[in-house]
Amino acid sequence: MTLLKVENLSVDFPTPDGLVAAVHETSFEINPGETLAIVGESGSGKTVTNLALMGLIPLRTANVTGSAIFETHDGPVDLLAMNRNDLRKYRGKDMAMIFQDPMSSLHPFYTIGDQIIEAHQVHNKVDLKISEARTIELLEMVGIQGAATRLRSFPHQFSGGMRQRVMIAMALVNNPSLLIADEPTTALDVTVQAQIMKLLSDLQKELKMAMILITHDMGVVAGAADRVNVMYAGRIVESANVKDLYANPLMPYTQGLLASVPRMDRPHADRLSAIPGQPPSMIALPSGCSFNPRCSRKSEVGASKCESQMPNLTTRGHEHFARCFIGEGV
Amino acid sequence: MFAYISRRLAVSLLILLTVSFAVYVIFAFLPFDPAALTCGKNCNDPGIIEANRHRLGYDLPFFTQYFLFLKGLFFGRSFGEGAALINCPAPSLGYSFQQHACVTNLIGEALPVTFSLAIGAIVMWLALGIGLGILAARFRGRIVDQLSTIFVLIGTSLPTFLTGLLLMVFVVIRWHLIPFPSGNYTPFLENPFEWAQILFLPWLTLAFAYAALYTRFVRSSVIDTSNEDYIRTARAKGLSESVILGKHTLRAALAPIATMAGLDFAGLLGGAILTESVFNLPGLGRLAISAVVKYDLPIIVATTLLAAFIVVVMNLIVDILYAYIDPRVRVA
Ligand SMILES: Nc1ncnc2c1ncn2[C@@H]1O[C@H](COP(=O)(O)OP(=O)(O)OP(=O)(O)O)[C@@H](O)[C@H]1O
Ligand SMILES: [Mg+2]
Numbered sequence: 001m002t003l004l005k006v007e008n009l010s011v012d013f014p015t016p017d018g019l020v021a022a023v024h025e026t027s028f029e030i031n032p033g034e035t036l037a038i039v040g041e042s043g044s045g046k047t048v049t050n051l052a053l054m055g056l057i058p059l060r061t062a063n064v065t066g067s068a069i070f071e072t073h074d075g076p077v078d079l080l081a082m083n084r085n086d087l088r089k090y091r092g093k094d095m096a097m098i099f100q101d102p103m104s105s106l107h108p109f110y111t112i113g114d115q116i117i118e119a120h121q122v123h124n125k126v127d128l129k130i131s132e133a134r135t136i137e138l139l140e141m142v143g144i145q146g147a148a149t150r151l152r153s154f155p156h157q158f159s160g161g162m163r164q165r166v167m168i169a170m171a172l173v174n175n176p177s178l179l180i181a182d183e184p185t186t187a188l189d190v191t192v193q194a195q196i197m198k199l200l201s202d203l204q205k206e207l208k209m210a211m212i213l214i215t216h217d218m219g220v221v222a223g224a225a226d227r228v229n230v231m232y233a234g235r236i237v238e239s240a241n242v243k244d245l246y247a248n249p250l251m252p253y254t255q256g257l258l259a260s261v262p263r264m265d266r267p268h269a270d271r272l273s274a275i276p277g278q279p280p281s282m283i284a285l286p287s288g289c290s291f292n293p294r295c296s297r298k299s300e301v302g303a304s305k306c307e308s309q310m311p312n313l314t315t316r317g318h319e320h321f322a323r324c325f326i327g328e329g330v
Numbered sequence: 331m332f333a334y335i336s337r338r339l340a341v342s343l344l345i346l347l348t349v350s351f352a353v354y355v356i357f358a359f360l361p362f363d364p365a366a367l368t369c370g371k372n373c374n375d376p377g378i379i380e381a382n383r384h385r386l387g388y389d390l391p392f393f394t395q396y397f398l399f400l401k402g403l404f405f406g407r408s409f410g411e412g413a414a415l416i417n418c419p420a421p422s423l424g425y426s427f428q429q430h431a432c433v434t435n436l437i438g439e440a441l442p443v444t445f446s447l448a449i450g451a452i453v454m455w456l457a458l459g460i461g462l463g464i465l466a467a468r469f470r471g472r473i474v475d476q477l478s479t480i481f482v483l484i485g486t487s488l489p490t491f492l493t494g495l496l497l498m499v500f501v502v503i504r505w506h507l508i509p510f511p512s513g514n515y516t517p518f519l520e521n522p523f524e525w526a527q528i529l530f531l532p533w534l535t536l537a538f539a540y541a542a543l544y545t546r547f548v549r550s551s552v553i554d555t556s557n558e559d560y561i562r563t564a565r566a567k568g569l570s571e572s573v574i575l576g577k578h579t580l581r582a583a584l585a586p587i588a589t590m591a592g593l594d595f596a597g598l599l600g601g602a603i604l605t606e607s608v609f610n611l612p613g614l615g616r617l618a619i620s621a622v623v624k625y626d627l628p629i630i631v632a633t634t635l636l637a638a639f640i641v642v643v644m645n646l647i648v649d650i651l652y653a654y655i656d657p658r659v660r661v662a
Contacts, residue, residue, distance in 0.1 A: 056566060085571075088568045088569070089568065091567065091568040092566060092567040092568035097566045099562070099563065105559045105560055106560055107560040107563075107581075108560070108582070108657070108658055109581050109582060109585070109655070118567065119567040119568075122567055122569055123568060154658070156657070170563075
């Protein structure tokens with residue numbers, strides 16, 4: 001059974017400068033308990049993809065199309081076809097999201113206890129005492145000492161790492177079957193990053209929930225993910241199981257991303273072998289393959305082909321897909 | 331919290347002392363002879379002038395004068411001696427020879443008028459400004475928002491005296507929407523209905539300009555706040571839009587309004603000079619203006635000090651209030 005099946009999801013933002021095709025016809029699936037990593041440079045559409053699934057993109061600023069069939073507590077629903085008010089039943093209950101910046105994601109005027117209790121109360125018609133007990137349980141689970149008193153603290157009384165723990169507790173309070181974590185560690189210190197990642201994967205196993213993990217850190221992906229979607233300029237350019245992707249990256253962009261990961265077996269100086277050039281402007285995408293201006297392997301199939309045609313996402317092996325002319329049809 | 335309040339209190343006292351001294355210095359060294367003005371224009375007798383100078387203490391050294399003024403605030407003060415002895419009990423702000431009255435009594439009569447004017451106006455402009463601001467933010471770009479923009483434009487560009495006159499001409503005289511505010515200011519305790527009837531137009535006049543400012547401020551504050559990450563978090567929880575607006579957005583968006591309203595209220599209490607003049611209300615603003623025109627020094631000093639006092643006290647109240655609203659301030 002699939003937990004979430006996304007088909008042809010597109011998100012366009014009409015702006016004064018033109019249409020920003022932030023996400024273009026992406027399709028992917030996620031099974032219960034599985035971790036899907038979405039990787040890609042800044043601006044590639046990772047956040048927008050997931051905000052669209054959560055129904056958090058204001059309708060008047062964007063056109064969202066496609067379908068996303070999600071297995072909820074009342075059976076399968078299409079997240080993209082539903083009106084926003086009906087979607088509320090599932091937000092925070094069947095699917096929850098944690099955000100990049102824990103410093104600004106909590107309301108500064110309410111205690112963390114109030115904020116987590118509120119998240120529990122929206123979806124459960126129970127006594128406040130029960131919600132409070134559940135909140136304490138969750139806070140202990142995410143490793144906050146003295147949860148029963150910390151409940152009454154305000155967000156500014158916590159460090160960044162602790163706030164992200166609070167956000168995780170809040171997201172998990174209703175036992176969601178899908179957790180979307182949007183770069184949950186980018187804003188934190190390196191040592192704290194590892195702790196939070198470990199906490200997330202421990203909790204995920206314990207609660208048997210699926211996770212979409214957005215990151216641009218390929219190192220994190222290797223440790224945490226089952227499958228990986230690589231996004232570039234609003235499109236999925238490669239998708240594979242994590243082992244296959246690391247062993248056999250097919251798209252030059254993926255190869256570049258992997259080459260930029262610092263590794264133990266390589267000297268320190270190699271660290272910055274990042275992909276040359278800048279991500280394209282989303283308003284004026286280059287013709288042909290969006291990646292072609294930065295691609296160092298165009299000559300293998302003929303530069304003019306890459307510059308004039310957009311390759312399709314095609315099957316390259318067992319559950320391995322790539323959007324590239326190189327090696328296509330082999 | 332207690333330490334915070336005591337520290338703020340100490341600072342406020344220091345500010346008040348500094349302000350009172352500064353005011354005293356400024357007025358003491360102006361090139362006017364306050365004694366010469368104590369007995370009106372037709373007073374040319376140097377004997378009387380010198381006698382008044384002595385009675386009011388203007389012949390004393392500067393620091394003694396300042397000290398006597400401060401002392402009078404706490405213990406009362408008397409002027410002259412014998413049959414001509416005038417006693418102004420504490421808190422004494424001096425004696426006005428031109429008006430033949432203790433300044434404290436004059437202020438005691440004028441302050442309730444100004445307070446009545448200010449309190450009604452602030453209620454009106456908060457209701458209108460906050461309400462319209464929220465609506466404009468919520469329905470951004472739609473008709474309510476456009477109407478509010480027009481309102482803001484007019485409200486911020488029309489001077490108060492013009493608003494007052496226009497309201498008088500149209501609302502009362504042309505359209506007969508409100509009966510002509512006849513008679514003098516009536517205290518609230520005497521006849522609340524008449525009190526409100528007479529003050530209604532002045533309230534409207536004052537509230538108009540402020541409401542426009544507040545509408546603009548609330549609108550942009552609500553819009554800014556609704557783009558905050560924590561509002562997105564609230565939405566991700568599955569809360570309804572009305573809870574998100576009422577509990578999450580407004581709480582943060584309106585917090586700065588408390589500060590703004592407190593300070594604007596304090597400013598008005600110091601005397602709404604134009605409105606009081608247009609509507610002929612015997613408030614502090616009018617007291618101050620007439621004193622300036624006649625160079626009635628004790629009243630000028632007293633009203634200036636009172637205005638400063640109100641601003642300082644209001645600042646203190648607002649800061650304490652804000653610490654309750656925003657928990658981040660509390661630890662400081
Ligand atoms: N409200 C909006 N209006 C117009 N363009 C938008 C809007 N939101 C996002 N975009 C554009 O959509 C594109 C994708 O943004 P998105 O936030 O998904 O990137 P991302 O992959 O999450 O990047 P990052 O790693 O920096 O978080 C960007 O080019 C961004 O400028
Ligand atoms: Mg992002």
